[in-house]
Amino acid sequence: MDATVLIVEDEPGIADVLRITLKYNGFTVHSAATGREALAAAREHRPDLVLLDVMLPDGNGWEVCRALREERAAEGADDADDLAIIFVTARDAPRDVVAGLALGGDDYITKPFGVDEVVARVHAVLRRTRRRESAATRVLRHGDLEMDESTYSVRRSGQPVELTPTEYNLLRHLLRNAGRIVTKEHLLQHVWRYDTAVSSTVVETYISYLRRKLDRLGPPLIETRRGIGYGLRAPEPDTGGGAR
Incomplete structure (x- = not known):
């Protein structure tokens, strides 16, 4: 389990x-x-x-x-x-x-x-x-980002975002911990189930994949705390600029 x-x-x-x-x-x-x-x-x-x-x-x-x-x-x-x-x-x-x-x-x-x-x-x-x-629909939201856990679907600014299973699991963990910085070691344990001794390169690689897919639809969303880990930025006010 x-x-x-x-x-x-x-x-x-x-x-x-x-x-x-x-x-x-x-x-x-x-x-x-x-x-x-x-x-x-x-x-x-x-x-x-x-x-x-x-x-x-x-x-x-x-x-x-x-x-x-x-x-x-x-x-x-x-x-x-x-x-x-x-x-x-x-x-x-x-x-x-x-x-x-x-x-x-x-x-x-x-x-x-x-x-x-x-x-x-x-x-x-x-x-x-x-x-x-x-028993209930689980929808995680952060600003203009929405994840429906019952259908495994992700949308940003109303647009669908196609993710691989690993990208989805990584984003879901960041969403569930929105407002805090999650360490690389924590992500390795909970997304990849690796021991903390494993290189953190895999985390950095998948963070870059997520950024590439999410940032084309809005302002940069994932924050890097150098030497510590990652988190989701506070939602920015809507200025009517739409997708970039």
Whole structure:
């Protein structure tokens, strides 16, 4: 399953087992050991699912869950309701399970657990959240650029833009992170699923392909932050100049 999982766990042994198992099963995996690290990692990596320990050194997972959902809602993100959260904890009292689910958790796994159970729960929760996502038309917009995820079509200034699958995936990731600079390493992991050691030349090449296709229909859209990465420029006001 093509998805990104964030593991929030302060016990290194448990975190390592989960990370290795999920990577083996095809997931992109990131980890954090505290609530503060979890929020920072979620902003950077935009996970599809969070495996969230309830007892953390700087607070508890319930507070992190609330903060994760509030942050995405405040951003107006299209995926705000599709972030899946599974609590992982030794606290198995019924009141704890009920409290976790009431606070926005999608599932609750108690320790000790089997890794096969965790993988099965992750798959099941992601199937549910992705069904919610596919039930409605997903349209991403930024200025005069529009991407309809239900038809895999892109238009700028009302004109269709023909993209290859890789160009489409790269542009979709930039659109989903509009307003922020996305690092080359992040793009390699999420668009190409490469390790961070791989050369960033492939990112630069495909950015140039996108620019060539998008800039013929309007002002330059993709911003380069030298030595860091790329992002989408703030939409320019319409001056009536039309396509260039």
